[in-house]
Amino acid sequence: MINFSKYKDIIITHGLCSGLSIKMNVYIYLVDGLLFDTGPSTLQKDTAKFFSQQTIEQVALTHVHEDHSGMAHWLQKNKLVPIYLHSEAIKTAEKRGRYRLYRRLIWGGREPFYPQAMPKVIRTERYTFEAIEAPGHTEFHHVFYEQDQGWLITGDLYIGRKVVLALYEENMLQMIATLEKVLQLDFDTMFCSHAGVVLKGKEKMRQKLDFLTELQDKVRELRAKGLTDGEIDKIIYPKKQAIKTLSGGEWSSYNIIHTI
Ligand SMILES: [Zn+2]
The missing domain is CATH 3.60.15.10 (Ribonuclease Z/Hydroxyacylglutathione hydrolase-like)
Incomplete structure (x- = not known):
């Protein structure tokens, strides 16, 4: 610590x-x-x-x-x-x-x-944080925005630019909509629960959105060819993921493909 x-x-x-x-x-x-x-x-x-x-x-x-x-x-x-x-x-x-x-x-x-x-809104002596609904990682999730400072407290909305695993309750369609919403805000520094302080936070958040929308295009293309989500998962994420077994399937790449 x-x-x-x-x-x-x-x-x-x-x-x-x-x-x-x-x-x-x-x-x-x-x-x-x-x-x-x-x-x-x-x-x-x-x-x-x-x-x-x-x-x-x-x-x-x-x-x-x-x-x-x-x-x-x-x-x-x-x-x-x-x-x-x-x-x-x-x-x-x-x-x-x-x-x-x-x-x-x-x-x-x-x-x-x-x-x-x-x-x-949550106020402290010096700061004002707006609570913003941010579903995707889980349905009932907030991020907190301090406009004057350009801060965004992101919980588990960001974590990283690339998404290779998702928890069973995550929903990538909701995540994309939330990222689009949050990118309307004027923030610079992100405070992530697992990645720490992320400078140039808005740029990084946009990269996550780009990653997901590109993935969405790919998945839609493959679905149009008649492939199932399971087959698409094996093409896009060919590596075996130990956590899928350890977590009894609670975490998997399939959860990404299936909800995008
Ligand atoms: Zn979480």
């Missing part, structure tokens, strides 16, 4: 989660008392210490996945702070998370917590 404040007023905490053969970075951002996502419970030893040392007045969750909300229960109990989440995800949050083994090993479980519906 490294804490640094390269960006004025933004405190960034970073941890590495690993389990099976999978390794994944997690970044958490604290801006002016507003915490964006909580990180998973597997990082509790470090994050609980970090949270205890910081002034946290409110928490905004991009979405309810356990690597973003795993410490929400702890924060609610120990810091007595309001936690904001997409209104449609509140019911899920109020129940204990149930996950397959690979997820429990990497991210850990998620205790129930009791969030409030996401307001349209």
Whole structure:
């Protein structure tokens, strides 16, 4: 866990989660008392210490996945702070998370917590963040836009320019529409939960959109020739993906092809 404040007023905490053969970075951002996502419970030893040392007045969750909300229960109990989440995800949050083994090993479980519906705008003393609906990675996902600073807190909307795997609940058509919407905004620096701080963020986000629309063209061409999505998947992603087996099919390239 490294804490640094390269960006004025933004405190960034970073941890590495690993389990099976999978390794994944997690970044958490604290801006002016507003915490964006909580990180998973597997990082509790470090994050609980970090949270205890910081002034946290409110928490905004991009979405309810356990690597973003795993410490929400702890924060609610120990810091007595309001936690904001997409209104449609509140019911899920109020129940204990149930996950397959690979997820429990990497991210850990998620205790129930009791969030409030996401307001349209979240204010801190110095900043104003607009909560923007951003479905695609999961249906109930927000990104947060600080117009004056050109910041976009992206949760799991970006992650990388190329998409080679998708979780079963991801939808690439929704993702394309969201990327088009977000690219209307005037931002420059992206704060991604897994890639960290991404400079020239808008350019990178556009590259992700280009990647997906080119892929969409290819898939449509092959579908027009009569190929099934399974056959198209094997042509476009010929490499065997270990995670597909490890995750019991929750992650696969087929999920990309099938929803684009
Ligand atoms: Zn997620």
